[in-house]
Amino acid sequence: MKSISRTLIMLVLASIMAFGLTGCAKETIVATVNSEKVSEPLYRIFLWSTQRGLESILPNIWDVDPIEGKTPEEFAKERALKSITYYVAVKQKAEEAGINKLTKEEKSAIKESAKNYVETNKEFVTNYGIKQKDYEKFLEYGKLEEKVVSQLGGTYIPNEEELKEAMKVLEEEGEFTSSATITHVLIKNKDEQGNTLPSDKDAEAKKRAEDVLNQALNGEDLTILARKYSEDAAVSTNDGQYTFKKGEMEESLEEVVFNEAKIGAVYPKLIETSMGYEIVKVEELNDMDEVTMKEAAIRKIQQDFVNHELSELSATYKVEKTESYENIHIMNLGEES
Incomplete structure (x- = not known):
């Protein structure tokens, strides 16, 4: 009887060990x-x-x-x-x-x-x-x-010669243009050919955009709203965030971003662009002056180092x-x- 019990116990233990091994598969x-x-x-x-x-x-x-x-x-x-x-x-x-x-x-x-x-x-x-x-x-x-x-x-610590060279390179690359980082939600009011939607559909798009804007102004995270509502095809890879230089975007958007909006706050109005209605928050704004340019050059040199x-x-x-x-x-x- 004892030998049977002992055999059963060993079988149970073996089963437990086998389960543990299969349940904890090794990472490839x-x-x-x-x-x-x-x-x-x-x-x-x-x-x-x-x-x-x-x-x-x-x-x-x-x-x-x-x-x-x-x-x-x-x-x-x-x-x-x-x-x-x-x-x-x-x-x-x-x-x-x-x-x-x-x-x-x-x-x-x-x-x-x-x-x-x-x-x-x-x-x-x-x-x-x-x-x-x-x-x-x-x-x-x-x-x-x-x-x-x-x-x-x-x-x-870079010397003056290195600093001059780095500033020259950055200027040639267009890095000394003012830039901004924004998070945005796009609600389109255009069809696939770029034509404005009929007035009733356009009104629906604007109403959806206003609803999203109100959610953002009431404290909802714009990144989360972008994932949920934005019709920008790139939202799946950038969460609605873009960094761009002055002159790269439409005038209506840049006017708000560089001259009107407050950094870190959702702009309280819809911005209409050629794509549709935009809800925008300026995350960061980099205006280039001599001090900023030197700091950028030093960062580049140190990063390269x-x-x-x-x-x-x-x-x-x-x-x-x-x-x-x-x-x-x-x-x-x-x-x-």
């Missing part, structure tokens, strides 16, 4: 960078970011000839892996400087951003097994980079790809991002 690793393991979900986030960046420059990039001796897909995958290698260097520098710990507020902001990302990119996260914690790690890398650039870059230091460090890392890396391909999610 696609590469190792300087002994740091890169999970498939994290790599896919970097790859998707790289993919969107390349497509914004050349929409038909996947149909072009080889780039640097690689197919467009191979090139994108290598770029994504190179980005991760760079951020592993960022992490190392942050640890060496003792600035690798995030504050409670920083963690909270990252968690909230990751939560919103997962909620608004359901196809991507579902198809590729992306969890909130994966996107949190992606955002943590970015926050560490800010800290490293601020501390390491701040130790580099840090990028060089990190790139040199990351070039020393040993990068090993696993078999799973070879099985990953460019993602096709339509409008979802």
Whole structure:
């Protein structure tokens, strides 16, 4: 009897262990960078970011000839892996400087951003097994980079010659034009051919826009309202936020943004543009004077200095790809991002 009981107990324990092992499936690793393991979900986030960046420059990039001796897909995958290698260097520098710990507020902001990302990119996260914690790690890398650039870059003081050269480059690139960052909601009053809708449909569009404006003026977050109501096709990738230079947008919008609106507040009136009715909040305004231009040049020099230091460090890392890396391909999610 004892032997039977003992056998049953062993079987139960074996079942529990088996369940535990199958219930805690190991995460797929696609590469190792300087002994740091890169999970498939994290790599896919970097790859998707790289993919969107390349497509914004050349929409038909996947149909072009080889780039640097690689197919467009191979090139994108290598770029994504190179980005991760760079951020592993960022992490190392942050640890060496003792600035690798995030504050409670920083963690909270990252968690909230990751939560919103997962909620608004359901196809991507579902198809590729992306969890909130994966996107949190992606955002943590970015926050560490800010800290490293601020501390390491701040130790580099450019000389006058470097400052002049940087200002010349920025001026040639048009960086010394006043710029603004806005969050907006667009309610269209035009059809696909760009013609204004019939008066009754136009009135309906204006009424919808006024409803959104009132919600924003009553304290609703304009970013959330943009995700919910904006008819701008890019809202799925930018949450309704744009940064632009003076002269790049329509006069009716720029007049409000640069001359009338208060920074950090929703403009209390609808703005009519060639696209429709806009609800706008100016997040940031950069008016260029001599002091601002010098500050921008110094930031560029310090950023370039840090990028060089990190790139040199990351070039020393040993990068090993696993078999799973070879099985990953460019993602096709339509409008979802």
